[in-house]
Amino acid sequence: MCLLGSPGLQFAHKNSTMENKIPSTNSAISTLLQADFRTQWRNRRAVIMIIIVPVFILISWKGLVEKYGGAFALSNAITIGLTAIGLMGYSNAIARDRDKGVFQRLRVAPVPAWTIMMSRLAVQLTLIMITTTAVFVAGFYYDKISLDMSGYILGLLAAFAGGAMYLGLGQAIAGMINNAETVNSTTRLVYFFFIMIGMFGGLGVLGKEIGELVKWSPYGTVAHILASSMKPSTWDMESTMSLLLTAGYATIFSSMGIKWFKWSSAR
Amino acid sequence: MPIQLNTPVLQVQNLSISYGEFQAVKSVSFVVNTGEIFGLLGPNGAGKTSTLSAIEGLLKPDAGKIVIADYDIKEKPLQARANVGVQFQSTGFQSELSVTEIIRLFAGIYAVEMDKPKTDKLLSAIKLEAEANKRFGQLSGGQQQRVSLAIAMIHNPLLLLLDEPTTGLDPQSRRQLWERMENLREKGHGVLLTTHSMEEAEAVCDRIAIIDHGKILSIDTPEAIIQNNKDNPEVIKASRKGKITLEDVFIGLTGTAIRS
Numbered sequence: 094m095c096l097l098g099s100p101g102l103q104f105a106h107k108n109s110t111m112e113n114k115i116p117s118t119n120s121a122i123s124t125l126l127q128a129d130f131r132t133q134w135r136n137r138r139a140v141i142m143i144i145i146v147p148v149f150i151l152i153s154w155k156g157l158v159e160k161y162g163g164a165f166a167l168s169n170a171i172t173i174g175l176t177a178i179g180l181m182g183y184s185n186a187i188a189r190d191r192d193k194g195v196f197q198r199l200r201v202a203p204v205p206a207w208t209i210m211m212s213r214l215a216v217q218l219t220l221i222m223i224t225t226t227a228v229f230v231a232g233f234y235y236d237k238i239s240l241d242m243s244g245y246i247l248g249l250l251a252a253f254a255g256g257a258m259y260l261g262l263g264q265a266i267a268g269m270i271n272n273a274e275t276v277n278s279t280t281r282l283v284y285f286f287f288i289m290i291g292m293f294g295g296l297g298v299l300g301k302e303i304g305e306l307v308k309w310s311p312y313g314t315v316a317h318i319l320a321s322s323m324k325p326s327t328w329d330m331e332s333t334m335s336l337l338l339t340a341g342y343a344t345i346f347s348s349m350g351i352k353w354f355k356w357s358s359a360r
Numbered sequence: 361m362p363i364q365l366n367t368p369v370l371q372v373q374n375l376s377i378s379y380g381e382f383q384a385v386k387s388v389s390f391v392v393n394t395g396e397i398f399g400l401l402g403p404n405g406a407g408k409t410s411t412l413s414a415i416e417g418l419l420k421p422d423a424g425k426i427v428i429a430d431y432d433i434k435e436k437p438l439q440a441r442a443n444v445g446v447q448f449q450s451t452g453f454q455s456e457l458s459v460t461e462i463i464r465l466f467a468g469i470y471a472v473e474m475d476k477p478k479t480d481k482l483l484s485a486i487k488l489e490a491e492a493n494k495r496f497g498q499l500s501g502g503q504q505q506r507v508s509l510a511i512a513m514i515h516n517p518l519l520l521l522l523d524e525p526t527t528g529l530d531p532q533s534r535r536q537l538w539e540r541m542e543n544l545r546e547k548g549h550g551v552l553l554t555t556h557s558m559e560e561a562e563a564v565c566d567r568i569a570i571i572d573h574g575k576i577l578s579i580d581t582p583e584a585i586i587q588n589n590k591d592n593p594e595v596i597k598a599s600r601k602g603k604i605t606l607e608d609v610f611i612g613l614t615g616t617a618i619r620s
Contacts, residue, residue, distance in 0.1 A: 113471075114470075127468075200418060
């Protein structure tokens with residue numbers, strides 16, 4: 094390898110023995126994952142905010158745990174974390190990298206485009222796992238909320254399903270809006286709206302009609318499937334409807350995000 | 361074994377690109393050979409970037425064929441891309457990663473073995489040994505440009521695409537980049553660059569194509585283009601110092617109107 098030349102390099106005709114190589118898909122994904130995890134780690138402040146906010150809300154909700162039950166408190170805290178991952182973390186990261194031309198730089202390399210997005214999503218799925226685990230641990234130690242092993246496992250799976258929906262929403266916003274700063278301000282507004290309306294509407298503070306709306310909203314359905322998954326014995330028809338709606342929202346948002354997403358904001 | 365010179369490393373045939381109703385590139389054809397620096401010149405909106413984007417595989421053309429090192433980019437996109445190095449106008453790396461980490465990332469995705477001695481050698485070649493662990497976002501514009509060129513060349517591509525590579529560089533850095541391009545040419549690489557600088561085109565390009573409104577108006581060596589157009593009334597009108605320059609020909613062929 095030499096920056097200024099290529100001693101020994103032969104013209105890369107198909108029969109050449111010194112043709113430039115294409116990395117294996119596994120190798121490409123592994124390399125991209127390392128870089129994406131490292132980038133996420135360097136944005137520790139954002140990661141800490143994503144994890145700390147739901148944990149803080151859970152701890153400060155101690156009084157409500159007895160009133161509404163541990164699963165309710167855990168599910169709302171995790172939903173807040175998932176909302177932050179999809180709206181504050183993922184969408185802003187892809188909008189910012191698109192603005193800087195990071196995606197274009199990667200797309201001209203000999204790797205399939207899907208590996209670039211898959212690596213990004215893998216980082217977010219890890220973040221979902223860490224946030225959910227942090228909420229479970231905080232719930233156990235501070236609020237004495239204890240679930241069956243099946244409750245923890247199904248709760249984590251439900252968190253992935255809900256996380257997929259919020260990642261889809263983040264992708265849709267980054268798809269609809271080209272400018273990174275506008276994506277940032279829009280996702281903040283949507284995040285705030287979701288949290289305030291979702292949390293208080295779910296508690297019934299904003300009235301019955303709003304409460305009903307919230308129940309079938311992206312916030313409500315995710316909170317519901319999380320709560321029901323943590324206590325599998327309480328899974329009912331409403332839970333199944335919430336799961337189907339979550340899958341529907343995820344499909345709609347992801348389709349919009351994939352259809353409208355542009356790899357570059359410049360060209 | 362050295363690269364075989366004067367062999368087509370990039371063939372663009374009847375390339376057409378539209379954005380909705382607007383046809384940005386109209387049946388453009390040209391060839392870049394190994395051991396050649398080829399310049400694509402044109403005013404803003406002439407179709408340079410669209411042409412380059414199609415060659416990079418970032419834009420799907422309406423019609424035409426692009427072959428890089430014998431690989432049709434439609435049929436064998438990954439193989440074609442493996443033989444191309446690209447330097448964009450914007451540097452395009454994650455600002456949170458260090459220079460070494462960026463080198464490792466791109467070595468990985470271009471399937472280049474990059475151990476520590478090789479990384480050090482590369483850092484030394486771009487004179488960034490001291491900045492090896494600095495984050496990309498902390499580098500100066502010139503240092504970022506050097507990293508960008510190093511990454512474009514990390515896999516020793518046969519074809520190097522440079523999109524306005526000297527924009528924003530000071531004269532010293534610009535000269536250094538020209539020397540690097542000439543060095544690559546001597547080693548047999550093909551270089552395609554877009555530029556607004558006539559001085560740059562005359563200084564380093566073996567051949568140039570002047571493109572406007574999506575069509576190639578003239579394609580030849582800079583000297584031949586000046587010679588062939590010196591009697592054109594529009595070119596004479598554009599001349600400011602009596603002697604016809606490449607810029608006069610460019611203005612004469614593309615007009616004086618400022619493009620957005």
